[in-house]
Amino acid sequence: MDFIILVGPAGSGKSTLTGELAGHIESYGPVVAKVNFDPAAENLSYDADVDVRRYVTVYEFMAKGLGPNGALVSAIDSLINYVFDIRGILEDIKPDYVIIDTPGQMELFAYRHGGPVVLDALTHGYNSIIVFLMDAIFFENPASIVSILTLASSVAVRLGRPQINIVSKADLLLPEVIDNVISRLGEEGFLESLISSSENIDIYTRALMLSLASSLYDAGFIGEVIPVSVNQPESLDALYAKIQQLLKCGDEYKYYDLRYERS
Template sequence: MFIILLGTAGAGKSTLAGELKSTMENTGANVAIVNFDPAAEKLPYDADVDVRDYVKIEDFFDKGLGPNGSLISAVDSLINYSDKIREEIDKINPDFTIIDTPGQLELFAYRVGGPLVLNSIIYNEKSVVIFLMDSIFFDNPANIVSILTLASSVNTRFRKPQINVVSKSDLLDKELIDEIIPRLHEDGYLESLLRESKDIDGYTLDLSLSLAKALYASGYFGHILPISIFNELSLRLLYGKIQEVLTESEDYKIYDNENNL
């Protein structure tokens, strides 16, 4: 079973990969981590499988590409090694494989290459996407709408069960954690926050209201889980949610963690 960590640059994916592995292993699970970032320099965990063994980002710089173009081409070229990467994972034979992806989210929200390579590694196994929304995006309701719109793009592209989490929740106010985030799934709540906000008006308000309405109308919202590497309980709740999703048979939806909190 595969757990794909996705999120904007610096959202905490690599750190979470290592911490989640420890949490899961403490309950007896056998967990492997795949580093899926060809441009990673230092990782906060020991990768069991590493795409840097297959592609070198420098080779793409040498072809005259810039840093972003190089990363995109490097990930695309991993399609040639997906069988080998899967063989490596199968040799380890873990209960769960965590895939730590690069923060160049365009690869997964808009382009074909990222999902294509990941799907060819995952093949017919069950998988779940954990989408990390950095707590910095929770500073005002318009930014919450923006990051949820991005989360919905990822969901449209991957068509996999997806758990949306707010990462680094230790940096958020108590009011956000206790009162605002738990209510975000309630139809119309985000719109009321937007209308009450003093910082948003005019066109930005109209656009944000329309996007928020569309997110509710499409049924996109599930409960959003705040997580922090400094809060072991939040990691255990995330693991519980992952287990629940991976043992359910539904094809693709946003998962609701109401019953787990």
């Protein structure tokens, strides 16, 4: 049982991808369990094998006087009480993969303590990877690209697992953006050249962007960025191949380093 944890900003396509990727992987034979990890989810586009709303909802915390965001934080924290039950259900299903669909309020995972603690307890003893979704809309200009990649790196720091960064809803992108930007992001220095050639960025912002971009390359964080659309099965194939590549490292998988991939 390997865990694939989908993380990304609100509306980036996590829930849609949960259903579509699960179906896609299952078409090749493996069994996939789907976990709704969002206590505030309204309508789910897939049938969840485990739904945390069975254990906690934001409404019970709001009834105690918390606002919607505070209630979500408390709801996620309180999931620690149910991790044993959830693991039991998953171990009975015996899936090859478990896909976890997390809430869009991703500060729960990028900045707070509770989200990582619950995920650690849930995946303890099993291999787990992060798939970080960057909405296609972020690839319109260098400032947005730097800021979403920086957010992706915060998640990597907080969750401490191998991470695949994808561009979601890639069908909305012009082919030249995929060819000239996304497929070149892994080239060391590419982002800096994009920033340098952009106009209308003040000198201080440009210096900060260049510094952030170069740190991301220095750390080996920007490896292959995969464009994925749920409407393009070949892109789901590319994502599945990458997931298998990271997970197949078995016990050694934690030491897998994107840095070596770029050479």
